[in-house]
Amino acid sequence: MTTEIRHIVYDIGHVLVHYDPHVPFSRIIPDPEKRARFFAEVCTNAWNHEQDRGRPWPEAEAEAIARHPEEADNIRAFRAHWEEMIPYSYEDSVALYQSLIASGRDVTLLTNFAADTFRVCRTRYPFLDEGRGITVSGEIGMVKPDREIFDRHAETFGLTPEATLFIDDKAVNVEGAKAAGWNAVRFTDAATLKADFASFGITV
Structure with a gap:
């Protein structure tokens, strides 16, 4: 029997916010x-x-x-x-994220980001603070896909790994989350993510 998903963890770049140098x-x-x-x-x-x-x-x-x-x-x-x-956010993806929060889901964020540029992004996109909290790699000296950052995030926010679903655009980070005992899906677009949520019994 699959464990019920109680925690949803989002990456930011290419999932909620567009990034293109x-x-x-x-x-x-x-x-x-x-x-x-x-x-x-x-x-x-x-x-x-x-x-x-x-x-x-x-x-x-x-x-x-x-x-x-x-x-x-x-x-x-x-x-x-x-x-x-970081010229824009993905409106349909952000809408899903906000719907999850509005429905009472436990949503946090886990991102690879330099500490100072994340402050810029956070100011520009206030919806990032609508979840329960954020782990920023540059603030703690750990990066995805290393196991330690997933363990740190779970410890910080009291997540049960097998009851956690992680969303990231990079396959290597998806595999890193799975290695830490999390469920994880690779983000391509909001419609696919909504279907992924449904497969885990999450309606948005």
Whole structure:
């Protein structure tokens, strides 16, 4: 018999809020090939992941500039223009999230985010504070998909792992949650998520 889901945990980026560094950089580096190289070699996903883990931006910029001094201005532009990278939220997905909260469901958020940029996002999208609470990777020095951040979130909010459902857009994070004993689904769009909820006996 499947355990009833009593806790729902949301990721934020690409689930509730759109994130795309190309929004400002299509202007900062107009040439598509040069921009692709910049993200592949300079300000890479792995480089940004360390800010999610808690590395301060000045340290991150210094590290990248040491590798690519010719890109110094563009490297500094990443943080300077960061707010442009979160241009909108997904209205249908946010509506589902708010419906769950309104119906009395226990909803929390677990996100990989640098601490300071998350403060920007939180101010811009107040609905993020409508759940019971948020674990931000950059604030605690842990990142998804590592087991420890799932355990920390469960401990912080008193979640029973087998009664928890996690929603994330990245397959590796979905698998990380499952390894921690949670149920988890990969987010693609709100309609699919609503069907996923139904499969767990959650009506929205």
